[in-house]
Amino acid sequence: xxxxxxxxxxxxxxxxxxxxxxxxxxxxxxxxxxxxxxxxxxxxxxxxxxxxxxxxxxxxxxxxxxxxxxxxxxxxxxxxxxxxxxxxxxxxxxxxxxxxxxxxxxxxxxxxxxxxxxxxxxxxxxxxxxxxxxxxxxxxxxxxxxxxxxxxxxxxxxxxxxxxxxxxxxxxxxxxxxxxxxxxxxxxxxxxxxxxxxxxxxxxxxxxxxxxxxxxxxxxxxxxxxxxxxxxxxxxxxxxxxxxxxxxxxxxxxxxxxxxxxxxxxxxxxxxxxxxxxxxxxxxxxxxxxxxxxxxxxxxxxxxxxxxxxxxxxxxxxxxxxxxxxxxxxxxxxxxxxxxxxxxxxxxxxxxxxxxxxxxxxxxxxxxxxxxxxxxxxxxxxxxxxxxxxxxxxxxxxxxxxxxxxxxxxxxxxxxxxxxxxxxxxxxxxxxxxxxxxxxxxxxxxxxxxxxxxxxxxxxxxxxxxxxxxxxxxxxxxxxxxxxxxxxxxxxxxxxxxxxxxxxxxxxxxxx
Amino acid sequence: xxxxxxxxxxxxxxxxxxxxxxxxxxxxxxxxxxxxxxxxxxxxxxxxxxxxxxxxxxxxxxxxxxxxxxxxxxxxxxxxxxxxxxxxxxxxxxxxxxx
Numbered sequence: 214x215x216x217x218x219x220x221x222x223x224x225x226x227x228x229x230x231x232x233x234x235x236x237x238x239x240x241x242x243x244x245x246x247x248x249x250x251x252x253x254x255x256x257x258x259x260x261x262x263x264x265x266x267x268x269x270x271x272x273x274x275x276x277x278x279x280x281x282x283x284x285x286x287x288x289x290x291x292x293x294x295x296x297x298x299x300x301x302x303x304x305x306x307x308x309x310x311x312x313x314x315x316x317x318x319x320x321x322x323x324x325x326x327x328x329x330x331x332x333x334x335x336x337x338x339x340x341x342x343x344x345x346x347x348x349x350x351x352x353x354x355x356x357x358x359x360x361x362x363x364x365x366x367x368x369x370x371x372x373x374x375x376x377x378x379x380x381x382x383x384x385x386x387x388x389x390x391x392x393x394x395x396x397x398x399x400x401x402x403x404x405x406x407x408x409x410x411x412x413x414x415x416x417x418x419x420x421x422x423x424x425x426x427x428x429x430x431x432x433x434x435x436x437x438x439x440x441x442x443x444x445x446x447x448x449x450x451x452x453x454x455x456x457x458x459x460x461x462x463x464x465x466x467x468x469x470x471x472x473x474x475x476x477x478x479x480x481x482x483x484x485x486x487x488x489x490x491x492x493x494x495x496x497x498x499x500x501x502x503x504x505x506x507x508x509x510x511x512x513x514x515x516x517x518x519x520x521x522x523x524x525x526x527x528x529x530x531x532x533x534x535x536x537x538x539x540x541x542x543x544x545x546x547x548x549x550x551x552x553x554x555x556x557x558x559x560x561x562x563x564x565x566x567x568x569x570x571x572x573x574x575x576x577x578x579x580x581x582x583x584x585x586x587x588x589x590x591x592x593x594x595x596x597x598x599x600x601x602x603x604x605x606x607x608x609x610x611x612x613x614x615x616x617x618x619x620x621x622x623x624x625x626x627x628x629x630x631x632x633x634x635x636x637x638x639x640x641x642x643x644x645x646x647x648x649x650x651x652x653x654x655x656x657x658x659x660x661x662x663x664x665x666x667x668x669x670x671x672x673x674x675x676x677x678x679x680x681x682x683x684x685x686x687x688x689x690x691x692x693x694x695x696x697x698x699x700x701x702x703x704x705x706x707x708x709x710x711x712x713x714x715x716x717x718x719x720x721x722x723x724x725x
Numbered sequence: 726x727x728x729x730x731x732x733x734x735x736x737x738x739x740x741x742x743x744x745x746x747x748x749x750x751x752x753x754x755x756x757x758x759x760x761x762x763x764x765x766x767x768x769x770x771x772x773x774x775x776x777x778x779x780x781x782x783x784x785x786x787x788x789x790x791x792x793x794x795x796x797x798x799x800x801x802x803x804x805x806x807x808x809x810x811x812x813x814x815x816x817x818x819x820x821x822x823x824x
Contacts, residue, residue, distance in 0.1 A: 290769075293784050294762060301755040301787065304794045308744035428776030439778035440770030441762045448763035455759045459752070482802055489795050493788045500781070635741060711730075714737050719814050 215528060216536050217518060218367050223540025225366070231399070231548045232380060238395045242388035249584045252389035253320040253563055259394055259474040265487020268471050270397030271556045272299075272462075272488070273404055273495055275357055275549045276615055281496070282529075283522030285503020286515055289430065289438030292503055294445060296496040298455055302462025303489040310463045311485050312478040313634045316720050317713065320567045321560075322469040322626060326633045326648075329709025330641040332577060336568040338648040342625030343466045343568075345652050347561040347595075348602070350465075350618040351554060355603030356611045358550040364524060365543040374603035381555045382596030385562065386589055390474055393555050400545075400552040405491060407545045408498045411526070414533040415505035423501055430504045434512065438504075450680055454616065457683030461619030464626030467560040478720060505529055521612075554599060562591035613664045616681050620659065624651030624686035632694050634717065637710040639694065640703035647694030654689050658682035729816055736809050743801060747794050754790045758783055 246252055259267070277299060284292030318324030323339035355374055362373035384392045419425040430438050445451040462468065472481045506515060506525035509532050518524045527546070531539035566587040571579045579587075625648045632639045632647065658677050659665060666675035679685070716722075761769055762780070769780030 290778070290780050290784075293781065294759070297755070297758065297784050297787050301751055301791055304751045304791050304798075305748055307795055308748050308798060424774060424776035426776070427781065431776065436770065436772070436778075439772075439776075440780055441766040445759070445762045448760055451759045451763045452756060455756060459755065479803070479807060482799060486795055486799055489791060493792060497785065497788060500785070715733060718733060718736055718740070718810055719817065720810075 215514075215518065215531055216539065217524060217527060217531065218364055220367055221365070221536060221540040221543060223537045224543040225540070227541050227544030228366075228547055231403070231544060235384065235392075235396045235399060235551075236380075238399070239384050239388035239392040242392035242395065246387070246389040246391055248581060249320075249567075249588060251391060252585060252588050253470070253559075253567065254473040255390040255394050257474060257476050258391075259480075259484075261475065261480045261483030262487055263394065263398055264471060264475050264480070264484035265491065266401045267394045267397035267474075268468060268484060268488035269491040269495070270401035270404070270552055271467055271471065272492055273401065273549065274354065274553045274615075275361060275546050276353065277496075277499075278404065278408070278549060279361070279523045279526055279546060280521075280612075281499045282502040282506060282526040283515070283519070283524070285499060286506035286510070286525035286529075287512055287522040288442055288444060289434070289504070289507070290440055291442045291444035293500060294441075294451075295458075296499050298458035299462070300489070300493050300496050301455075302459045303485065303492060305459060305463045306468070307482065307485040307489070309631055309635075310469070311472050311481040313630075313717055314469055314472040315475065315478045315481040316717050317634070318473060320470070320473055321563045322464075322466060322630055323564070323568045323572075326629050326644055327572070328633065329706050329713050330633070330639075330644055330703070331705075333573045334641050334645045335648075336572045338645045339626070339629070340564040340568045342621060342648050342652045343564040344561060345625070345656070346464075346466055346618045346622045347557050347564070348598075349614040349621070351557050351561075351599045352602050352606050353611045353614040353618070354550055354554050354557070355599055356606050356609065358547070358554070359603055359607060361523070361546060361550065364519065365527065365546065370607055371604055374600055374607075377551055377554060378596050378600035378603065381551055381558060381599075382593065384551075384555045385559050385592045385596070390470075390559060393552075393559050394471075394474060396552045396555055400548045401491065403545050404549055405495060407542055408495060408502065411530055411533070411538075411542065412498045412501040412505070414538075415501055415509065415529070418509070418533070423504075426501065426504050426508060429508045433508060438507070449678075449684060453679045453684035454681040455683075456687055457616065457620040457623045457681050460623035460627045460683070460687060462622075464622035464630065465619075466564065466622070466626065467556040469626075469630075470556075470560045470563060502526055502529060505533075509533060558592060558595040558599060561595045562588055565591040565594070610669060613659070613668070616664070617655065617659050620681055620683050620686060621652055621655045623683055624655045624690045625649075626651075628687065628690040628694055632691070632698075634713070636695075636698075637707055638698050638702070640698040640701050640706050642701040642703070643694045643696075643698030646697040647690050650693040651686055651690035654686040655682045658686060729813060729820070732809070733813055736806070736813070740806060743798065747798055751791065751794055754787055758787050 661677035
């Protein structure tokens with residue numbers, strides 16, 4: 214029998230250890246966070262390895278650790294399709310996004326889109342897209358946190374949500390990006406170490422040979438677990454999800470913001486290399502964790518605790534390492550959620566304060582003190598909103614919201630970012646239309662899709678056939694951006710392109 | 726158009742070409758895999774070794790190919806690209822001093 218759901222001394226100790234260390238880091242960072250540049254960009258002092266770990270920390274959410282391990286344990290090969298989809302966006306980040314962001318922007322991706330366009334219209338549209346992505350991602354994380362903590366530690370859902378909200382707010386409010394970065398680094402190291410140790414404990418039982426593990430899974434549950442099953446049956450559905458996962462990675466605001474924390478474009482490049490290495494390694498480990506749980510814990514025991522399989526990795530930890538190891542993995546999962554919501558909240562606060570307040574309301578001229586204060590007010594607002602959303606959505610099925618967040622990021626943010634950097638004729642109206650079309654079409658199509666109509670509302674059919682809107686909304690956003698730009702030529706925007714190209718490659722000349 | 730401007734545009738074109746080629750390669754690999762999963766389920770179920778289906782092998786290779794493409798880009802960018810950028814920056818700093 215499992216001790217999951219009962220108070221676990223080791224888990225509580227590890228969790229308090231993590232919170233103490235990260236609050237200590239926040240205290241240290243708070244003394245170094247004296248300006249908006251520190252608050253949003255950690256004073257551009259983060260190294261390539263550090264930022265690589267922090268990117269990995271921001272990206273490896275509890276959904277990918279618990280969710281994918283669970284999916285693999287229950288459906289075998291089909292779960293791996295997600296592991297792979299979550300990784301392949303990183304090369305795109307490297308080739309098209311990382312260096313332009315570092316060289317052209319300051320705090321948010323809207324800085325880059327608005328570089329040679331009119332500020333207010335672009336910033337408003339970008340903030341709408343950013344806030345939509347951050348909100349849906351936050352809801353999924355907060356609801357996941359509440360459920361997870363209830364299952365792991367046996368405390369109330371609401372209590373868990375409030376704890377996550379308050380601790381996360383403390384990191385961001387006092388320590389800004391520097392504290393958030395180090396929280397991500399600590400969490401990424403713990404998560405990678407925990408997953409590696411768990412995988413090694415599993416492999417020790419199979420003569421250190423993953424193939425022996427896979428063979429044992431096939432012996433017990435049939436060779437079908439090593440082959441594609443029913444998850445991907447419609448090729449268009451698969452393409453649509455794949456496109457959203459791939460290009461969404463390159464449009465997630467909390468990921469994009471990390472490229473401002475490094476000193477130059479070359480370090481941005483190095484950090485993506487490290488991040489892709491760590492994340493890919495982590496997803497390869499999920500192969501072992503998923504099949505390990507399938508064989509060692511057994512599918513029935515995993516389903517008995519949670520129908521969706523989300524407890525497969527903690528159950529596996531208990532089976533191979535005892536209650537103490539279960540406690541460690543539980544604490545790591547909690548720390549993971551805490552770190553991801555901190556990153557999301559910071560990027561949401563940046564959209565509100567840097568894009569909307571400073572650049573739209575105050576037209577780009579606001580005293581440093583005011584900018585700093587507005588950023589902190591926006592952080593508190595973000596923290597309160599995420600606690601409220603976490604409680605409002607209690608008990609709702611929010612799994613689709615991660616896919617939706619990726620779809621909006623891929624449709625609203627990615628096309629505008631790429632067109633603004635690489636396509637001279639892009640205009641203010643084009644950018645605005647592209648970002649709004651991306652956000653609106655993602656939202657409209659998902660509400661007409663089987664994801665909402667069939668799975669959530671239990672209708673027999675859905676007006677829009679695909680589960681994820683990406684296949685339509687991403688090309689639509691590109692097409693709208695290009696068409697509107699060609700219809701509304703803008704001399705200043707076209708004239709600014711040479712300057713943009715120069716700064717894109719040669720870097721900022723004043724060194725900021 | 727100055728020499729410097731021409732050199733910068735050539736560099737921008739080379740960067741864009743490589744970035745687009747590698748992005749296309751990643752898409753081809755990944756969407757090729759996804760379409761095989763959707764259309765060629767029996768093929769991917771083929772055992773390659775005991776405990777290893779063709780599907781799992783190809784899946785792991787998609788992750789490895791992401792690493793390989795990144796290495797290709799970083800080698801070019803840290804070498805040729807950064808050298809050219811440094812030259813152009815030095816030339817532009819020199820031009821500013823003369824002004």
